[in-house]
Amino acid sequence: MRISLKATGLVLACAAALAGCGGGGGKPLLTLDGAKPLVIAHRGASGYLPEETLEAYAKAIDLGADCIEPDLISTKDGVLIARHDPNLAYSTDVASHPEFANRKRVDWNVDGELQTGWFAHDFTLAEIKTLGAIATDVERPQQYNGQFKVVTFQEIIDLAKSRSVGGRVISVYPETKNPTYHRQLGLPLEDKLIAQLTAAGWNRKDAPVFVQSFEPSSLKYMKSKGLQTKIVQLIDADDYDFKTGGLSYAPPYDRPYDWTLAGDKRLFSDMVTPAGLAEIKTYADGIGPWKPYIVPIKGEFDANGKMKDLNGDGKVDLQDGRTQPPTSLIADAHKAGLFVHPYTFRNEKRRLAFDYAGNPQAEYLQFYRLGVDGVFSDFTDTALAARDAYLREMGY
Ligand code: G3P
Numbered sequence: 544m545r546i547s548l549k550a551t552g553l554v555l556a557c558a559a560a561l562a563g564c565g566g567g568g569g570k571p572l573l574t575l576d577g578a579k580p581l582v583i584a585h586r587g588a589s590g591y592l593p594e595e596t597l598e599a600y601a602k603a604i605d606l607g608a609d610c611i612e613p614d615l616i617s618t619k620d621g622v623l624i625a626r627h628d629p630n631l632a633y634s635t636d637v638a639s640h641p642e643f644a645n646r647k648r649v650d651w652n653v654d655g656e657l658q659t660g661w662f663a664h665d666f667t668l669a670e671i672k673t674l675g676a677i678a679t680d681v682e683r684p685q686q687y688n689g690q691f692k693v694v695t696f697q698e699i700i701d702l703a704k705s706r707s708v709g710g711r712v713i714s715v716y717p718e719t720k721n722p723t724y725h726r727q728l729g730l731p732l733e734d735k736l737i738a739q740l741t742a743a744g745w746n747r748k749d750a751p752v753f754v755q756s757f758e759p760s761s762l763k764y765m766k767s768k769g770l771q772t773k774i775v776q777l778i779d780a781d782d783y784d785f786k787t788g789g790l791s792y793a794p795p796y797d798r799p800y801d802w803t804l805a806g807d808k809r810l811f812s813d814m815v816t817p818a819g820l821a822e823i824k825t826y827a828d829g830i831g832p833w834k835p836y837i838v839p840i841k842g843e844f845d846a847n848g849k850m851k852d853l854n855g856d857g858k859v860d861l862q863d864g865r866t867q868p869p870t871s872l873i874a875d876a877h878k879a880g881l882f883v884h885p886y887t888f889r890n891e892k893r894r895l896a897f898d899y900a901g902n903p904q905a906e907y908l909q910f911y912r913l914g915v916d917g918v919f920s921d922f923t924d925t926a927l928a929a930r931d932a933y934l935r936e937m938g939y
């Protein structure tokens with residue numbers, strides 16, 4: 544799921560963080576513009592603090608992130624806030640607020656998926672500000688649950704600006720989340736996003752802004768309405784297919800939801816073909832693909848067709864998958880003039896393929912060596928440590 548930075552001088556986007564590579568005696572980097580790959584703090588320092596809160600974004604900046612990444616959804620009163628899901632039950636303590644018990648919806652349709660919970664479009668910003676954010680991953684620190692508030696996009700812009708000092712520039716990387724769903728609710732995201740970026744003085748190509756979405760129509764609409772920032776097409780899939788080393792495509796992760804509604808039968812996989820990339824180039828500057836589009840993962844199977852438990856922990860999962868030779872996606876995208884920001888890099892052992900031996904830095908290093916232009920990471924410090932190691936290796 545995301546112009547040639549070199550050609551347009553977009554290196555200004557994260558200028559201080561990016562400056563210096565491609566010269567000074569090191570080997571040429573394989574990124575599109577020859578600059579260091581960006582470290583994009585996915586939902587903030589979400590490995591450490593409840594995601595998409597001001598505290599999580601501030602921590603990511605403290606750790607040295609180049610970009611902070613919010614997912615944008617709408618409140619009932621039309622304010623853009625940072626949450627990964629319209630269902631507030633997933634990332635807040637709304638379920639423990641008796642005053643909102645009667646707002647619970649059962650089997651509410653979000654992009655074709657029936658969900659039960661409390662949905663942001665039923666709450667004003669003032670009401671949402673009474674909720675506490677919670678960690679969405681039970682394996683991550685839980686002690687901060689309920690302590691931090693849901694944050695608005697404006698507060699994120701203000702944070703990035705206030706922390707862009709001394710030559711350092713913090714970029715923001717907003718995603719229009721479920722854009723068709725929001726349009727159907729009468730709460731479209733796009734015009735508000737453009738208005739806020741314009742008011743911030745950031746509606747320009749060299750602004751420290753990347754606007755991303757899984758839905759091409761959302762990105763195309765914003766471009767048609769005068770969005771000038773860098774634009775990124777996200778590319779998803781449903782799951783690994785350990786048998787073939789490919790990916791599986793089941794709803795709602797088979798194709799963008801706007802394609803589903805339009806009856807467009809193409810899959811996300813059609814976006815990574817040369818024709819798909821050429822089409823993306825007509826409205827975007829880069830792609831944000833799920834990682835296995837670049838490094839496929841495949842299992843080993845016994846004579847009975849059962850996947851082998853390579854790490855011997857009694858379970859068969861990603862940790863038993865072997866990395867396969869990389870695809871040509873980075874080269875193909877770069878040839879089309881698109882930068883490549885794969886997602887999402889995480890430290891937990893259960894999220895790492897067998898060949899990384901539980902070492903998340905090994906995964907980052909592989910992707911940096913392949914020439915990615917940035918990485919979405921839940922653990923900014925690990926991404927940066929691996930980038931430092933990579934740059935040393937390249938003679939910087
Ligand atoms: O935005 C990049 C990547 O994180 C897309 O996945 O589901 O976290 O928005 P998601």
Ligand code: CA
Nearest residue numbers: 852856858859
């Ligand atoms: Ca195992």
